[in-house]
Amino acid sequence: MKAFTFKLALALSCTAVVAACTDTAGTEALESQSIAWREGDVNDALAEAQESGKPVLLYWGAQWCPPCAEMKQTLFKDPAFIAKTRDFVPVYLDGDTQGAQKWGDRFGISGYPTVIALTPDGTEITRISSATMASQLPDLLTLAAGRTRTIDAVLADAKSDPASLSDEDWTILGGFAWGNDPARFKESGSEADLLETLAKNAPDDALKRRFALLALTRKAEREGDGYKLSAAQENTLETVLPGILASRDETIENRYELAYMGGPLVAALPSGETRTALAQELESALEAIDADKSLTLLDRTYATYGQVLLAEGMGTMDDPLKTKVRKRMAAIDKAASDPIARKSVMSYAAMVLDEIGDRDAASKLLLAEIETSPSPYYYMAIMADRAAEDGDSDKAVEWARKAYEAAEGPATRVQWAVSYAMTVMDEKPDDDAAVLASADAVLSELANSPDGYYQRTQRAADRWGEALVKWSKEHGGSAVLDDVEARMAEVCARQGEKAEACGGWMKSA
Numbered sequence: 001m002k003a004f005t006f007k008l009a010l011a012l013s014c015t016a017v018v019a020a021c022t023d024t025a026g027t028e029a030l031e032s033q034s035i036a037w038r039e040g041d042v043n044d045a046l047a048e049a050q051e052s053g054k055p056v057l058l059y060w061g062a063q064w065c066p067p068c069a070e071m072k073q074t075l076f077k078d079p080a081f082i083a084k085t086r087d088f089v090p091v092y093l094d095g096d097t098q099g100a101q102k103w104g105d106r107f108g109i110s111g112y113p114t115v116i117a118l119t120p121d122g123t124e125i126t127r128i129s130s131a132t133m134a135s136q137l138p139d140l141l142t143l144a145a146g147r148t149r150t151i152d153a154v155l156a157d158a159k160s161d162p163a164s165l166s167d168e169d170w171t172i173l174g175g176f177a178w179g180n181d182p183a184r185f186k187e188s189g190s191e192a193d194l195l196e197t198l199a200k201n202a203p204d205d206a207l208k209r210r211f212a213l214l215a216l217t218r219k220a221e222r223e224g225d226g227y228k229l230s231a232a233q234e235n236t237l238e239t240v241l242p243g244i245l246a247s248r249d250e251t252i253e254n255r256y257e258l259a260y261m262g263g264p265l266v267a268a269l270p271s272g273e274t275r276t277a278l279a280q281e282l283e284s285a286l287e288a289i290d291a292d293k294s295l296t297l298l299d300r301t302y303a304t305y306g307q308v309l310l311a312e313g314m315g316t317m318d319d320p321l322k323t324k325v326r327k328r329m330a331a332i333d334k335a336a337s338d339p340i341a342r343k344s345v346m347s348y349a350a351m352v353l354d355e356i357g358d359r360d361a362a363s364k365l366l367l368a369e370i371e372t373s374p375s376p377y378y379y380m381a382i383m384a385d386r387a388a389e390d391g392d393s394d395k396a397v398e399w400a401r402k403a404y405e406a407a408e409g410p411a412t413r414v415q416w417a418v419s420y421a422m423t424v425m426d427e428k429p430d431d432d433a434a435v436l437a438s439a440d441a442v443l444s445e446l447a448n449s450p451d452g453y454y455q456r457t458q459r460a461a462d463r464w465g466e467a468l469v470k471w472s473k474e475h476g477g478s479a480v481l482d483d484v485e486a487r488m489a490e491v492c493a494r495q496g497e498k499a500e501a502c503g504g505w506m507k508s509a
Contacts, residue, residue: 035076035085037092042103045091049120055145056118057088060104062095064375064412065112069345070298075137084141088117095456101204104455108183117144126151127177140175143168151176153185160192162201173198178214192218205459206250209240213470214255216240217261220268226313227261227268237265238274245281248288255299258282258304267313279314283307290328297332298343304328305352312355322356329353333365339374347382361385377406377416384423393427397434400424404441410449411457417441418460425471432480439468439484444500448489453498465505 035068038045042058049056075081093100095112095265103109107116107124117125125144128137147168154169165173178191186189195215202208216236220227229237244250244258251258263283269275289295289303304325311317328347336342346369353362366383370376380403387395407416421438428434442464449457465488472481485506492502 010446024100024503025225034082035090035092037090039092040094040097040100042093042099042194044475045089046118046120046122049089049118052089053120053124054087054089055120056122057085057090057141058093058107058118059090060093060095060100060107060109060114060116061113061350062412063409064343064378066344066347070296071113073338073340073344074296078137080138081141084145087141087145094409096411101411101452101454101457105458108181109455110182111180112481113482114180115361117141119148119150124151125149126154126172127174127181127339129175129177129180136175140171143171147172152184155194158198161232162197162325170203170207174281176208179218189219205243206247206253209250210254211300212236212240213244213257216265220261220265223268226264229265229268234269237269241266241278242281245278245285251285251289251459252295252299255302258286259302260309262286262306263308263310263313266310279310282310286310298348299346301329301332301348301352305329305355306349308352308355322358325352325356326358326361329361329365339372342369343373343375347379350382354386362386375408377403377408379414380406381416381419384419388427396423396427401438410445410452414442414445414449414452414457415460417445418464421464422467425467429471429475432477435468435471435477436480439480441489443484443487446488449492450494451496451498453492453495453502458498458501461502462505465503469505 015279026361037059038048040441042056045056048054058481061071069223093103095101095104114127116127117123125147128140129143149169151172154165154172157164157169158173178195181191185194192215195211195218199208199211199215202211210498216233220229220233222228226267232387241262263279266275266278266282268276286303286306290300290307292300307321308317308325311321329352332349336345346365350362350365353359353365363383363386366379367384369379370383373379380399384399384403387399397420400420404413404416404420407413417438421435421442424431424434424438442461446457446461453461468481468484469479472478485503488506489504495502
């Protein structure tokens with residue numbers, strides 16, 4: 001599995017997306033008009049909620065984010081979802097909106113996209129999993145709209161006394177955005193431990209299997225491109241996977257885990273009839289997802305990716321499979337006919353082609369998007385990663401710089417400036433001037449966002465600062481570090497209540 005794959009799927013912190021059986025035509029402007037969004041003003045939305053008694057439905061996303069584009073062209077166009085939003089005060093918060101990262105801090109939001117239901121006073125009822133099918137969301141939203149019980153209360157009872165949970169609580173937990181709530185699960189392994197508890201106590205078998213698989217994907221030890229399973233984990237996989245794969249609904253609900261981790265998990269089982277049978281069942285389930293035209297292009301691309309990872313793990317990758325993958329990705333390219341559709345899926349299509357070793361075809365897709373996409377910097381960043389993998393340091397730095405220069409929006413520009421600076425330190429560690437120039441980019445973007453040192457901006461800047469300190473120690477860059485620290489202190493002084501937290505990596509901090 002290529003490093004590029006993990007950077008694409010994880011480093012930019014997007015999440016899996018909701019499937020819906022809807023028409024994908026239309027423009028982003030029309031989509032945003034379909035729901036009566038309050039654009040960016042959370043305080044105004046909360047004030048309206050308190051006057052009307054309605055809860056708030058908060059969407060957090062970004063213009064460049066592929067899963068956000070998928071959500072816009074599927075879920076946000078689904079008539080049943082649109083109808084249910086009328087029971088809420090819906091607020092649309094783009095990550096580059098003034099104050100958006102501060103709200104992200106308050107609500108503990110990590111990845112794009114995130115959808116949260118809030119009481120009128122801003123207390124969280126639940127955050128909705130993007131793996132939830134559109135057909136299930138109206139009922140989940142109806143439930144959320146009528147609740148005053150907070151997600152904190154539900155999670156507390158789930159940990160201490162799961163037998164006390166009501167049917168409504170279990171529905172909330174089943175649709176909860178596991179893996180997208182770092183503030184509530186700061187302690188390592190705490191989320192996986194809770195999921196194991198839920199798997200033992202859930203009131204129906206489908207929920208038991210869902211929670212057990214989620215726990216396993218978090219607890220299984222990574223080994224190279226695959227997993228190393230304990231005997232107990234092998235037993236869990238062999239117990240829960242057949243039931244999931246035997247049900248279309250369960251297969252689709254768990255599609256993200258099956259696509260990204262199903263193949264490597266099955267391949268980690270001991271050789272024998274059980275492993276072979278599960279591999280065949282998983283292959284058939286993923287094939288059925290790809291053949292299901294009611295699902296989105298992205299869901300079907302995920303399924304093909306899962307088949308590739310399964311073949312790699314089982315040692316069955318062959319030319320016929322590669323040919324099939326190329327044909328499917330060409331069909332995806334043709335079917336993604338509007339800008340939002342292309343934004344949602346084309347980077348993943350390139351990822352699949354890259355996984356079968358067709359670097360030229362993947363590059364062709366990415367370069368085409370750079371020419372036409374409204375967010376070309378997203379694809380430029382991927383090209384930078386690919387160049388680094390190929391050992392072409394000059395190209396890697398060039399693409400990273402271009403990506404930063406093209407990026408739009410204050411939080412996005414900080415994130416891409418950090419990516420540029422990190423690439424320079426990785427690829428040109430002995431070039432003090434280049435390191436300093438890329439540091440200038442980060443400092444400039446931070447200076448342009450006073451009182452903006454929150455959430456993604458803070459995490460990106462802190463990651464860069466820590467890397468800079470490490471680079472200085474390993475490459476004799478104390479003069480560069482001293483220069484950067486002096487200017488970083490000036491930036492931090494303008495960060496309001498975050499002034500003390502800002503630049504915690506500095507020697508002077």
